[in-house]
Amino acid sequence: MTKQEPTTENKAQKTALKIRPQVPPPPEGASDVLRAAVSKSASGEARFGEIPQSDDEWLAFIAAFNNPLVEGIRGMVAQSPITVERDEIEGVAVYHVIPDEIDPVHKDHLFVHIHGGAYILGGGEACVGEAIAIALGTKMRALSIDYRMAPRHPYPAAVDDVVTVYRHLMKQRPARSMAMGGSSAGGGLTLSVVQRLIEMDVDVPGALFVGTPGSDLSGTGDTFYTNQGVDRNISTYKGIIEAMVRLYADGRDLKDPLISPIYGDFHGFPPTILATGTRDLFLSNTIRTHIKLRQAGAVADILVYEGVSHGDYLHELASPESQHFLEELDRFFIQHLQFAPKTAALMMERMNSALNLSLGLDRSESP
């Protein structure tokens, strides 16, 4: 093909490309519910204010963020067939999140929930929001860990607290009867905890849920650029997010594998399901984690939803996207968590009658 002089049209197109639209149009390929929600609040720019400059300013910032969340959660609990109870395990605050109806298949299972919030936000009573959605969606018990956070308790307090609670739970139940996970910092912390467990030679959980994880806290990754100003929940890494991450890191390099688990080792990881979306600022974080897990030989599935920003797969619970995500999570946990022998026998019995198992396939027929 011979080289051509750029025409006026070509030049105009080049200029147009340089100033791409700030936010794509409402996602036509998404469900009606999600598209309506995205259309109403397309941009995440105004969500966070200025960066606090002292511990007191941080604590005020945290309270201002958490208080409306707690109100929302209390309303949700009041209207839902679920009980939430605060407790302590070896000095760490936890919340038992117990749906009224437990699916028999999950009778022996526990979802150990690690909340998000950039290692700063979403603590206290605010920690249980995602656990409630997952417990109701899968009809499975959850335990949400209110781990210590910055500014008062930077790394490694969060990892220490989750490991303490998990090891305590291991005295009561098999490791493989537990799933662990969460979104954003909760996904990143899940990865850090499992890397620590493997290093300590402690049995890992039976399955992980790693949603849009803070696996690389240094701001490295394509979608920190391509989805800047596109993600409706976190518009950019620059500014408040980076400031929160630095509080957690407490002077450590942000590429230290202890802070950004993407730079750590994924060998020995249990089956992991990941979730993200096309507008997610952490899309790169999520897909890089997925490929690293598979390269290390782990079973790892990823779900990437059209029109979904950071964490949106669980922000619009009425959307078909959220319903599909919860069904996938449920199926993944059923597939990979360990049943007690009694439950396994019960499930097998049910499956057999459901399949109307022909006598010809019965074991008694074999020699």
Next chain:
Amino acid sequence: MTKQEPTTENKAQKTALKIRPQVPPPPEGASDVLRAAVSKSASGEARFGEIPQSDDEWLAFIAAFNNPLVEGIRGMVAQSPITVERDEIEGVAVYHVIPDEIDPVHKDHLFVHIHGGAYILGGGEACVGEAIAIALGTKMRALSIDYRMAPRHPYPAAVDDVVTVYRHLMKQRPARSMAMGGSSAGGGLTLSVVQRLIEMDVDVPGALFVGTPGSDLSGTGDTFYTNQGVDRNISTYKGIIEAMVRLYADGRDLKDPLISPIYGDFHGFPPTILATGTRDLFLSNTIRTHIKLRQAGAVADILVYEGVSHGDYLHELASPESQHFLEELDRFFIQHLQFAPKTAALMMERMNSALNLSLGLDRSESP
């Protein structure tokens, strides 16, 4: 949180967000090989010239695009342990792509390859490039179909040709011993063909590879916006790509499920592996197809690579990303394609000796 007056810093940040960088910096999270390649040719803007205005201009455009491809392929074949032979099946041109070394596990398997090129480009001898990479990477025989294309042969010629060849192959081998697939238009055409087969009640292949598919040819999807000017292989849907698609559609609505299979039915699809990347203009096309397949109950895995533009998972064959992708494809085909009983027995024997199967687990021990 109280509303704050925007500070000068906030205003500056808002303006900065509106003019996002044209192309993200070299992908730090990608391999050295891929990053070097991406750094050298970061933008796909200049790749295509002006839109041809007549059939003759189109044919000249096609020849100018294909000829260097053919040169490259001839060089590759000359240097590689592989044979490529042209043939015809029921009037349709095909190429047998046979690596010197066939993996015994793939002895009974055939990869039916559907090339890309927006239903216009990449025909004739140019069609075999991807088939060669996959045949060499998996040590498996391939057959690449040189289906008829626009402008002379718009829809449904391409679908007809692939169905004709596939049904002919079914007379020689079980459907489930064949994998089918390709990238871009090749991925979209694979989906259209399988939808047609299911409608005709013909057995589907044992597995599909659907790379960055043209599943929605109407330009609908978030990443047509977020990755516009970012993808180094196809910069934008507007212009030449849309013009090629319209030639194929031949007056049909671009959202007609016959043209854009994303709007069709995915029930009954065989296990499918999909591939894309963070810079792919067709990232939305790929993830939407993945979710639709899973919602329809199909087994569907997706690989999303950092820093990878449209089709780049097979453009830098020396990169760890391409090597990983080919390993995943190989494993997926081994897992889902049917073996002849003799091969299955051979594989089982090998597996047993590899596992050094303990006598305690031998069947003869059971009552």
